[in-house]
Amino acid sequence: MRTAIEITGVSRRYRSMTALANVSLSLKKDVIHGLLGRNGAGKTTLMSIATAQDWPSEGEVRILGMRPHENEQALPKICFVREEQRYIDDALAKHAFSAAAQAFPRWDAELATQLAREFRVPEKTRIKKMSRGQRSAVGVIIGIASRAEVTFFDEPYMGLDAVARQLFYDRLLQDYAAHPRTVVISSHLIDEIAHLIENVVVIDQGQILLQEPVEQLRDRAVTLVGRADAVAEIAGTREVLHHEAMGRIVRTTVLGALDHADRRALDERGVEIVPVSLQQLVVRLTARHGTSDQTTMELSEEVSR
Numbered sequence: 051m052r053t054a055i056e057i058t059g060v061s062r063r064y065r066s067m068t069a070l071a072n073v074s075l076s077l078k079k080d081v082i083h084g085l086l087g088r089n090g091a092g093k094t095t096l097m098s099i100a101t102a103q104d105w106p107s108e109g110e111v112r113i114l115g116m117r118p119h120e121n122e123q124a125l126p127k128i129c130f131v132r133e134e135q136r137y138i139d140d141a142l143a144k145h146a147f148s149a150a151a152q153a154f155p156r157w158d159a160e161l162a163t164q165l166a167r168e169f170r171v172p173e174k175t176r177i178k179k180m181s182r183g184q185r186s187a188v189g190v191i192i193g194i195a196s197r198a199e200v201t202f203f204d205e206p207y208m209g210l211d212a213v214a215r216q217l218f219y220d221r222l223l224q225d226y227a228a229h230p231r232t233v234v235i236s237s238h239l240i241d242e243i244a245h246l247i248e249n250v251v252v253i254d255q256g257q258i259l260l261q262e263p264v265e266q267l268r269d270r271a272v273t274l275v276g277r278a279d280a281v282a283e284i285a286g287t288r289e290v291l292h293h294e295a296m297g298r299i300v301r302t303t304v305l306g307a308l309d310h311a312d313r314r315a316l317d318e319r320g321v322e323i324v325p326v327s328l329q330q331l332v333v334r335l336t337a338r339h340g341t342s343d344q345t346t347m348e349l350s351e352e353v354s355r
């Protein structure tokens with residue numbers, strides 16, 4: 051089976067608020083996926099439903115072919131690391147690790163101990179008394195050492211310093227290479243996780259804006275920097291995502307890959323081609339989605355044209 055996570059027509063409403071609107075998503079097995087989107091886009095809601103911690107108002111979820119809700123067979127295969135993880139009162143890190151050992155059959159206790167040392171998780175401090183970063187580290191360790199077949203990290207880096215975040219990315223990749231599994235990470239630090247993820251899902255206002263392999267997405271847009279008339283000549287026929295003028299020089303971000311002839315024409319006119327980072331692309335696409343009346347489908351089609 052190549053699909054690990056299948057979400058079909060899932061909606062989640064809170065009274066008048068629609069957090070997810072008819073979301074369908076199919077995520078491949080043994081791939082690291084990035085779930086990206088602005089505050090309130092629906093990332094946590096989607097992850098909570100996929101991990102059976104919340105129920106959809108409509109629609110269906112399948113994890114490894116199984117319905118996860120109240121399913122004793124499915125749940126040991128699913129790990130959800132979230133910022134506001136609750137632990138048993140007065141628990142130390144080792145207690146949280148023992149509980150994880152019970153919950154996840156592939157738990158690696160040695161790895162957890164090693165990671166606890168590397169993240170400098172204090173042994174004798176109760177989790178509720180730990181600093182925010184230390185608490186996040188406990189969650190991250192559980193996420194990695196559980197080796198659950200499907201692991202969700204919801205903004206796992208909150209409070210982690212730059213060194214600890216790098217350690218998280220390195221250790222996750224290392225362990226994933228040795229023990230492939232399906233990972234979904236939500237993050238606002240898009241460029242930080244760009245090298246980690248293979249597939250990108252962008253969600254905005256409860257709708258999936260796009261789902262695409264990172265490599266493909268990188269070629270989707272470029273920024274052209276040069277004289278306004280020269281840039282306009284090439285940009286004119288394309289979808290403009292962003293435009294800035296600095297005197298006679300403009301920076302225009304356009305959708306669509308450049309072919310050989312475009313590159314030659316730009317070169318002849320002294321126009322510089324600057325790659326667009328994943329973060330910039332996601333920011334531009336979501337900003338555009340928020341201000342336009344286009345449907346998700348239209349925008350996705352545009353992006354993939």
Ligand SMILES: Nc1ncnc2c1ncn2[C@@H]1O[C@H](COP(=O)(O)OP(=O)(O)OP(=O)(O)O)[C@@H](O)[C@H]1O
Nearest residue numbers: 064067068069087088089090091092093094095096
């Ligand atoms: N229990 C709740 N009751 C009412 N509204 C809720 C509830 N939980 C989430 N929402 C709303 O649903 C929407 C999606 O929230 P969600 O937490 O999934 O967003 P998110 O993408 O994870 O955001 P962030 O990046 O800020 O964590 C938001 O508008 C939020 O206010």
